[in-house]
Amino acid sequence: MSSEVKVGKYIVLVDRFYTDTDEWVKIDGNIAIIGITDYAQKKLRDIVGIDLPKVGQKVKLGDVVATVESVKAASDIFSPLSGTIIEVNYTLTEEPEKINKSPYDEGWIFKIQLDDDKEKEKLLTYDKYVDRIKGD
Amino acid sequence: MFETPLLKTEEKFGANIGEFAGWNMPLAFTSYLEEHLAVRKEVAFFDLSHMGRLRVKGKREEMEKLICRSLNTEKGKMIGPTAFLNDNAGFVDDIMTYKVSDDEILIVTNAINREKDIKWITDNSSLNVEDLTFNYVMIAIQGKKIWDYLQKPDLEFLNFQLNTKFLDENVFLLSRSGWTGEDGIEVWATKETAEKIFEKLLNKNIKPAGLIARDSLRQEMGFVLYGEDIDDKTNPIEARYWVFDISKEFIGKEKLVEILKNGVRKIRIGFKLKKGVRTIPRNGYKLKALDTEVGYVTSSTYSPYLSRTIGMGYVNSSHALFGYSLSVVIRDKEYNVKVSDFPLI
Structure with missing residues (x-):
C-alpha cells in the first residue's frame, strides 16, 4: 500500500494526482488509471449504480465519461486527461459499492491511453488536493 | 440550522x-x-x-375540527397517521396524534412543518400549543x-x-x-x-x-414523505393516504367530499425498476406510456431488501395500470417502471 495522508476522516494517497472535481489519477507510463477519491465517495455516500464509458472511446480533458448514482444524487465523473479509454472496470456494474469500500484500489473506474504527455502537468499533486479538502 | x-x-x-x-x-x-x-x-x-413534537391543550371539539380522524378513543392510544388539511383538502401536514386525555393531545409533525403547524393550529382555534421538540x-x-x-x-x-x-x-x-x-x-x-x-x-x-x-x-x-410525495396541493384521495374519517367534521371535509364524489385526476402509485438496473429516477422525472407523459416520480431509492430500484409517484388515474410497465428516461436512456401497489415488499 502506498503511503497516505489523512485529512480529517478522508484518505489521500501520496502516489496519485488529483482533480478539482475529486477524481484521482495514477500515471503509469502513458497510461492513466482513474477513480474517485475517498473524499468524493464519502460525500456521495452509498453508491448504488454506475454508468461506465466504452472501451475505445476517445475522451478529452473535462468530458463526462461516467456517472455515479448514489441515493443522494447522480454525479458525473470527468476525464482528467485526453486520450483513448483502453479498459473499464466492469465489475462495478454488479458491485458499485466497491467504490465506497475501496475507492483507490478495487473501485478504479477506467484507464486511458494518453494523447498528450504534458497534459498531466495540469493535475493537482496530493498536497494541493489535501489543501483543497482540508477543513471540509 | x-x-x-x-x-x-x-x-x-x-x-x-x-x-x-x-x-x-x-x-x-x-x-x-x-x-x-x-x-x-x-x-x-x-x-x-428533528420530528416536531407538540402538546396541544384545550377543548376537544376544537381539536376535532383540526384533525381528520376522530379522537373518540381511549386515553393512551395513538390516532394516526392522520392530517391537518387546508380548505382545498390539501395537506397542511400529516401527523401522529397521541390522546393523553379529552383536553390534551400530543402531536408529532414533520420537521419541516413544525412552525407552520403551530401557526395553523393557533390561527384556526383557541387551543394552547406548547412546542416540546x-x-x-x-x-x-x-x-x-x-x-x-x-x-x-x-x-x-x-x-x-x-x-x-x-x-x-x-x-x-x-x-x-x-x-x-x-x-x-x-x-x-x-x-x-x-x-x-x-x-x-x-x-x-x-x-x-x-x-x-x-x-x-x-x-x-409506501409511506409518504411530506414535501416529496405530498404537499399543500395534494389531497389524501389522490395520495391514497387514508388519514380521515369521512363521518366527522373537520377543516377541508367539504372539499374532500366533493373530491370523493367527482373522483381524482391523478393517483399515487408505487413502482419498481427491473432487477440489475442500477439507477435511480429523481423527484420530478416524467413517467410515460409509449410517448405520452402520464405521470411523474416523487420519491425513489435503491431497495437493498429487493435488490432493485423502487419508488413512488403520481400517474393520471387513466393510467394507474398496476402491473403494466411505464417508462422513465434517466440520462437519455429509457427504463421500464413497473406500476405496483404498496407495500412494495
Missing part, C-alpha cells in the same frame, strides 16, 4: 452527519444498505429528534426481531404511556409504533437520559441507523 442533541455522541460513533429539513442529523453510521437490512432482519435504532430527544427502535433484543413492553401496537420507564431510565413517553413497517417502540426522553439509552442499546447489540435507511424503509412500505 438546528441539530440533534445527540450530535456529539453520534459523531463519536462515526455518524455521517448531514442536513435534513433544517436539522443536522445522522444520515448514516456505516452504510444505509446494512442499516436498512438490520431493521428488516434484526433491529436498529434511529435518532428522530427541544425538550426531548426522540429515539425509535425498530426491527423484525426487536423482542429478541429488548423486553417487550406491556403495550399494544399504537398505544403509549407517559412518564414511564425504559431500560430502567425515566422517559417522558414510550409508544409501540414506528415508520418502517416493522414492530418497534419510540421513546421521548431528555438529552441526558437519551445518552444513557444510546449506551444501553449499544450494549444490547442494537446499532444506530441513519435517516437514509429510514427513507428507504418507508419507501418500501
Whole structure:
C-alpha cells in the first residue's frame, strides 16, 4: 500500500494526482488509471449504480465519461486527461459499492491511453488536493 | 440550522452527519444498505429528534375540527397517521396524534412543518400549543426481531404511556409504533437520559441507523414523505393516504367530499425498476406510456431488501395500470417502471 495522508476522516494517497472535481489519477507510463477519491465517495455516500464509458472511446480533458448514482444524487465523473479509454472496470456494474469500500484500489473506474504527455502537468499533486479538502 | 442533541455522541460513533429539513442529523453510521437490512432482519435504532413534537391543550371539539380522524378513543392510544388539511383538502401536514386525555393531545409533525403547524393550529382555534421538540430527544427502535433484543413492553401496537420507564431510565413517553413497517417502540426522553439509552442499546447489540435507511424503509412500505410525495396541493384521495374519517367534521371535509364524489385526476402509485438496473429516477422525472407523459416520480431509492430500484409517484388515474410497465428516461436512456401497489415488499 502506498503511503497516505489523512485529512480529517478522508484518505489521500501520496502516489496519485488529483482533480478539482475529486477524481484521482495514477500515471503509469502513458497510461492513466482513474477513480474517485475517498473524499468524493464519502460525500456521495452509498453508491448504488454506475454508468461506465466504452472501451475505445476517445475522451478529452473535462468530458463526462461516467456517472455515479448514489441515493443522494447522480454525479458525473470527468476525464482528467485526453486520450483513448483502453479498459473499464466492469465489475462495478454488479458491485458499485466497491467504490465506497475501496475507492483507490478495487473501485478504479477506467484507464486511458494518453494523447498528450504534458497534459498531466495540469493535475493537482496530493498536497494541493489535501489543501483543497482540508477543513471540509 | 438546528441539530440533534445527540450530535456529539453520534459523531463519536462515526455518524455521517448531514442536513435534513433544517436539522443536522445522522444520515448514516456505516452504510444505509446494512442499516436498512438490520431493521428488516434484526433491529436498529434511529435518532428522530428533528420530528416536531407538540402538546396541544384545550377543548376537544376544537381539536376535532383540526384533525381528520376522530379522537373518540381511549386515553393512551395513538390516532394516526392522520392530517391537518387546508380548505382545498390539501395537506397542511400529516401527523401522529397521541390522546393523553379529552383536553390534551400530543402531536408529532414533520420537521419541516413544525412552525407552520403551530401557526395553523393557533390561527384556526383557541387551543394552547406548547412546542416540546427541544425538550426531548426522540429515539425509535425498530426491527423484525426487536423482542429478541429488548423486553417487550406491556403495550399494544399504537398505544403509549407517559412518564414511564425504559431500560430502567425515566422517559417522558414510550409508544409501540414506528415508520418502517416493522414492530418497534419510540421513546421521548431528555438529552441526558437519551445518552444513557444510546449506551444501553449499544450494549444490547442494537446499532444506530441513519435517516437514509429510514427513507428507504418507508419507501418500501409506501409511506409518504411530506414535501416529496405530498404537499399543500395534494389531497389524501389522490395520495391514497387514508388519514380521515369521512363521518366527522373537520377543516377541508367539504372539499374532500366533493373530491370523493367527482373522483381524482391523478393517483399515487408505487413502482419498481427491473432487477440489475442500477439507477435511480429523481423527484420530478416524467413517467410515460409509449410517448405520452402520464405521470411523474416523487420519491425513489435503491431497495437493498429487493435488490432493485423502487419508488413512488403520481400517474393520471387513466393510467394507474398496476402491473403494466411505464417508462422513465434517466440520462437519455429509457427504463421500464413497473406500476405496483404498496407495500412494495
